[in-house]
Amino acid sequence: MATSSSHVDNYDASKFWIASARNFRTSARLHLQHFLFQNTIGYLLEPIIEESLVASSRPLKVADLACGNGIWLTELHSHFAKNNISAQRDGFDINPVNFPDAAYLPDSVSIKQLDILSKPLPADLIGIYDVVHIRAFVSVIPDGDLTPILSVASELLKPGGFLRWEETRGDKWAQGINNEWVDVLDTRLGQFGFQDARLLSQEKRKQDYKGWTEDYLMVWEECAAFFLPKSQALDAPLTREVWTEMFANSVKETEQGVAVHQGKVVTVVGRRPQ
Ligand SMILES: C[S@@+](CC[C@H](N)C(=O)[O-])C[C@H]1O[C@@H](n2cnc3c(N)ncnc32)[C@H](O)[C@@H]1O
Numbered sequence: 001m002a003t004s005s006s007h008v009d010n011y012d013a014s015k016f017w018i019a020s021a022r023n024f025r026t027s028a029r030l031h032l033q034h035f036l037f038q039n040t041i042g043y044l045l046e047p048i049i050e051e052s053l054v055a056s057s058r059p060l061k062v063a064d065l066a067c068g069n070g071i072w073l074t075e076l077h078s079h080f081a082k083n084n085i086s087a088q089r090d091g092f093d094i095n096p097v098n099f100p101d102a103a104y105l106p107d108s109v110s111i112k113q114l115d116i117l118s119k120p121l122p123a124d125l126i127g128i129y130d131v132v133h134i135r136a137f138v139s140v141i142p143d144g145d146l147t148p149i150l151s152v153a154s155e156l157l158k159p160g161g162f163l164r165w166e167e168t169r170g171d172k173w174a175q176g177i178n179n180e181w182v183d184v185l186d187t188r189l190g191q192f193g194f195q196d197a198r199l200l201s202q203e204k205r206k207q208d209y210k211g212w213t214e215d216y217l218m219v220w221e222e223c224a225a226f227f228l229p230k231s232q233a234l235d236a237p238l239t240r241e242v243w244t245e246m247f248a249n250s251v252k253e254t255e256q257g258v259a260v261h262q263g264k265v266v267t268v269v270g271r272r273p274q
Contacts, residue, residue: 013139013140013141013142016139017094017095017139017140018094018095019225021222021225022095022097022098023097023098024098025218026098026222027068027069027098029215029218029219030068030069030071030098030136031069031071032211032214032215033136033215034071034072034075035211036204036208036211036212036215037135037136037166037168037265038075039205039208040202040203040204040205040208040265041166041202041265041267044072044075044076044079045076045079045131045133045164046164046267046269049131049162049164049269050085052162053085053130053131053162054085056130059086059087059088060085060086060087060088060130060131061087061088061089061090061128061129061130061131062076062087062088062089062090062129062130062131062132062133063089063090063091063092063125063129063131063132063133063156064089064090064091064092064133064134064135065092065116065132065133065134065137065149065152065153065156066092066093066094066116066134066135066136066137066140067091067092067093067111068093068098068136069098069099069100070091070099070100070105070109070111072133072135073089073090073091073109073111074100074105074106074109076089077089077106077108077109081106086108087108088108088110089108089109089110090109090110090111090112090125090129091109091110091111091112092111092112092113092114092116093111093113093114094113094114094115094116095113096111096113099111099113116149116152117140117148117149117152121152121155121156125156126155126156127155127156127157127158127159128156128158129156129157129158129161130157130158130161130162131157131161131162131163131164132153132156132157132161132162132163132164133164133165134149134153134163134164134165134166135165135166135167136166136167136168137149137165137167138167138168138169138170138179138182139170141181142177144178144179144180144181146181146188146192147192150163150188150189150192150194154192154193154194154272157272158272159272159273159274160271160272160273160274161271161272162269162270162271163189163194163268163269163270163271163272164267164268164269165185165267165268165269166265166266166267166268167182167185167265167266167268168182168262168263168264168265168266169182169183169262169263169264169266170262172262172263182266183201183266184199185199185266185268186198186199186268186270189268189270190270193273194270194271194272194273195270195271195272195273196269196270196271197268197269197270198268198269198270199266199267199268200266200267200268201264201265201266201267202264202265202266202267203263203264204261204262204263204264204265208261209259209261210259212259212260212261212262213254213258213259213260213261216260216261216262217247217250217251217254217260220247220250221247223243224240224243224244224247227239227240227242227243228240229241
């Protein structure tokens, strides 16, 4: 029989995202989350990046790392099409289960299975992208070590290319996880070697609190799997049964007006040196 273990001990980011429980519900949650990010930020790509890229007037290449169901890429396709911007967009994710079928993707959008943290990266991807985009990767970095993901972004970018990263903290209700790095992500990019790193922190809109609450409740519901049932861990600090009861009580509280939203969305931009 297992002895005490916390949900943080039981969390393995690499296993969580490839588990069969990451199914259509996860994808539906990511669709919701996309529109909540967009409602907060107001644009898909910072206008200043877009202007700078368009001024270079060549077909652009954009990569989305850990792209989930590809919603950011396909929305970027619609935005670029309206503005006559020509670009190839490539998405990469470790778990292909939520990829849209290729038949429904625009020709200029490709989505491929790739563990972006595995080494070496495919040689044909090195140094070819004008923009590398990352969003909502916080759950894959529970220890705050950004070197692996920043190395990948840097390797994929052309000299002078832009890294654009949007994040929201996930630790304000979780003991044992520290996402303080999100609030100083511009400094962390600068320390790594990215140039002109800048951070924008935007409050979530009150009218979106209900959507954010639903989004987080769906995450919490998935977290039940991290707690062993009482029958397997008599002395665990928190059993699955206790978590399930706490979750049901939380849902009741949200029905009475409690919101779960973690405050702000942080957007960071930096450039790979020329
Ligand atoms: C919270 S989701 C965000 C998805 C997408 N970026 C978005 O904002 O809609 C995190 C994504 O990271 C992916 N992921 C986790 N570890 C990864 C890895 N090592 N390589 C590639 N993708 C990974 C997961 O499969 C999941 O789709």
